[in-house]
Amino acid sequence: MASYDLTPQIAPNLDRHLVFPLLEFLQERQLHPDEQILKAKIELLNKTNMVDYAMDIHKSLYHTDDVPQDMIERRAEVVARLKALEDAAAPLVSFLQNPNAVQELRADKHYNLQMLNDRYQIGPDQIEALYQYAKFQFECGNYSGAADYLYQYRALCTNSERGLSALWGKLAAEILMQNWDIALEELNRLKEIIDSKSFSSPLNQVQSRIWLMHWSLFIFFNHENGRTQIIDLFNQEKYLNAIQTSSPHLLRYLATAFIVNKRRRPQFKDFIKVIQQEQCSYKDPITEFLTCVYFYYDFDGAQKKMRECEEVILNDPFLGKRVEEGNFSTVPLRDEFLENARLFIFETYCRIHQRIDMGIFMCSKGAC
């Protein structure tokens, strides 16, 4: 089933840290040899500051207690750098940790900057240091700290580019902390900025949209309302264009969302046309299922595809989320998907049939 694994396509569009959950999932599903995944993890960690974690993985991968020298060196370096950044940002951090002082801040950004400068001698340098410190924290894996600092940084920063980066950082941190509600807020904020901002080139804008969509997968498949919202987001013209241009694999998630959503029929028709059109650039069992039912009216084929879909869903890090209930572990999305898929088949089948032999139908449709 590894052929339907989308990780290689998705990972380049994610933040380094966001790939970890995917790798964790893959490790759990045992789709790839353990060794490969561990290696991939080390590879990932090499560019971050989570050196301790990398050391652990190294030990378990090679079954030794020795760690390479460069990792140890790197660790020392990271610690030193952290210290330096902490010092640089210390005045502002201590100010922000003082509740009385924070109360002095007002909605007016300029006033705040002025006030900080006058009374606490905190200038642009310190604010910049806060950003660097937050970023470093994030890279060390301290997501909650990073999220807090970034939030505060955004209140103070004047540079809009930096503000945008801070927003991306905040979103990543919230996703990694699994604060879905807050993450969703951040996501919407980011989306507004991307849509309204004038980018230097349309290409950049499309790229930002692609990133946004990839990151949003975490949120939409965990947030309770996510499945409707994913349709709202992905099915917008601009976003659909972006999907078709550079990342057709996202169609899988949109297709799944459409199938499990009963109330989206008008858009659904359009969506099938899109899938039709993109057949040459992307297809997997889920999209094929839809073409079988709605284009070829090939119900036996649809049956087969449905079974494949089940596999795909179980092996997809976003779709195959497990819920533990006592001793049972279920994948809620799979059940919903299958139910709706059967409904689709049956609905269409009935539209073109005058008489149906229930017996045969039951047999052929299996567990219906």
Added chain:
Amino acid sequence: MASRFWTQGGSDTEEEESDFEDEIENVGAAETTGTAAGSRYLQANASDSDDSDGQKRVVRSAKDKRFEEMTVTVDQMKNAMKINDWVSLQESFDKINKQLEKVMRVTESDRVPNLYIKCLIMLEDFLAEALANKEAKKKMSSSNHKALNSMKQKLKKNNKQYEELINKYRENPESEEDKHEDEDEDEESDGSGSEFEDPSQLGESTDEEDETEEPDDDAADGAWEKKLSKKDKLMDREFKKDPSEITWDTVNKKFKEVVAARGRKGTGRFEQVEQLTFLTKVAKTPAQKLEILFSVISAQFDVNPGLSGHMPINVWKKCVQNMLVILDILVQYPNIVVDDMVEPDENETQKGADYNGTIRVWGNLVAFLERIDNEFFKSLQCIDPHTREYVERLRDEPMFLVLAQNVQEYLERVDDLKSAAKVALRCVELIYYKPQEVYDAMRKLAELSEAADGEKDCDEPKVEESRGPSAFVVTPELVSRKPTFPENSRSLMDILVSLIYKNGDERTKARAMLCDIYHHALFDEFSIARDLLLMSHLQDNIQHMDVSTQILFNRAMAQVGLCAFRVGLIAEGHGCLSELYSGGRVKELLAQGVSQSRYHEKTPEQERLERRRQMPYHMHINLELLEAVHLICAMLLEVPNMASNTLDSKRKIISKTFRRLLEVSERQTFTGPPENVRDHVMAATRALCKGDFQKAFDVINSLDVWKLLRNQENVLEMLKAKIKEEALRTYLFTYCSSYESLSLDQLTKMFDLTEAQTHSIVSQMMINEELHASWDQPTRCIVFHDVEHSRLQALAFQLTEKLSVLAESNERAVEARIGGGGLDLPLRRRDNQEYAAGPAAVGGRWQDFTFTQGRQGTSGRSGYSAGGRPLALGQAAAAGYSRDRSGKSRGTGGYYGRTGSGMRGSQMDASARMVSLNRGVRG
């Protein structure tokens, strides 16, 4: 008789005269003495039997007159010497210098006439005598004395130029003289650009003359070569007696002189090329050589003055070689910069090879390259494609590609990427239309010709060495003389095209994109070609581009249409091709021949323009194949469409062209066996209408255009499957009223389809409400429901339809008002335009179709939208953010399934409206 009198003084002319007399006697027995006497000097003319050639005689006598004038002056000088009159002598001297200039211009030689030299010697001697005779000097009047002094200075200055000649003459007056005279005459006959030979040589060179008179290129070339050798001798004399004496200045002066003569009346074009080529050999610095080489190439371009003809092929080849030498120099001396923006210093080229700073030389490599390419293209246009010559000419293509690749490489190195993109475009335009087989053949040819060239190259320099002195600036062959081609033409295209996309200007990019699309389509990659076409938005603004780009666009569209057909996308194929055929001007639109229009005559001017933009034969898209594909696509769409609404078939028409043809063929009282493509398709249509797929396929299969397809079998297989499907649909539409139920098995058997296919097709028809029926699963039957509309219902349907049309036009009016009114105006204007706008207008409309086609996507037949309104809305919305790929992206809003295949027709209508709406919004 005047000349006889004037030449009394000069002993040499006397001799010469007697020579002529003999010759005239020898040659011209038939000629009257009158002509002989009248044209003493015109020995060539006299000997020429072709007396009626008036123009040449004029040239000749003008020259003669100059000589006579000169002789008169010399005589005057002699007289003045006798009486020791320095004042008049001085005047005469000035006069003779002026006359010399004229003579030189008329004869176009760069050698001074002997008469003049003799006169100089005479003067010199006389002057020395006068200076020595102090007493006589004292006796002179003051004005005379003054004249003597100034004369002394002038003569000294003047004689320096001719020192060599004077010395030579002094050394050996007689023999030199004879030879000189002889050659002088040769020179003259060459110089005037005529092909007459000296009578003295007539006997020896009759064969040569015969050759010359043949219009054949090669023969002319031969004659030309011979002449040059004489010319070379001449040049030698002037420059080569003592190589050390040649300075940059002399070369430069000569160069300026030759260049100044360019374009003047009476300047021989070949001679100029030859003179300049010689100069390249004696050039003192690389920069100078480069400068002269540029002029050589310009002069070579001048060889063919007309717009319609093409450059002689051997000149073209030489031109390419010269370009390569230029590149050699540029590679060897990277400090030399070629530029056409600034006028470099007068003496910029004086800087030698060891000069370190940048040297600027005027020139434009890209312009030259483009010109060479144009000449190549033109020659292919002119040569009859069915001759060997054409094939031979095509073999020169690798030669050009070498040059283009080298120029591009050079430009990339000097970081002039914009120009490099232009050069890359030229390469792309040579490659894009080649299928892989042709490309492979070209690669092989390039390798072969390399080997052959190698041998020739060894010979050639030797010949050159022997002819002239070894060049001062020796240029080793640094740039490769062999093109490098990747295995796959696609990869070559990718490299070139991506360079162009990055650096090219608008037009270059657009053309490259079209070539790219064409090439993708040629390789059966329909979806890529379609995406490129839609993403580039070329269709939107193609009508603003130049005609040749429009032709390229039409070609690309035709190829995309063929490609769509080959991969089995009938509707798309039809969308691409239908517009091309709607006007009946395919030939014109593809520039593959001039079509005669019955309704308006073209002016000669227009016709010439049209001829000039014709595609060379090897680039043609086969018109029969194109027509067959178009008609078959139309048939497959139109036949079920006609069957589905027999009652008002007039209103929902997919292909007007097809309908018209069908009507014509139905009107015939007797239909013979099919002969051309059209007849075949019509015969197939008749069979298909009855649901007889086998016969329909057989008729179409018997067309011989299928030989032209690469994967003939697959395409025919696909075609057969499509015909079966459409036959099934047609059958169901036509005969559904006769059945109450129909078993799946029987249908399957009848149309030789698999059960699943049949089931799928019938289900689609049911879902789309084209067929009022449903399945009966236990018995595996189709049960037809008799749906008869009552009169009221039918009227209600009509009413709703009309209302929707009304609502839509209303909406359109509003849109036009809001979105800027220039909606009808540009359309009408375009229609009124002459030919030039023809393809544009078509391109525009055509584009619209595929535009919608693209939005409809690969839908095949399932979802054609039924309603005009939602479509229009969707379109309007799409227009807003059309920048990124909206064209392709979305099947537009609300389609209600298919309520009858007639909806196809209405969809087409809607689409046409949609686009004009779209335009309104944008405009």
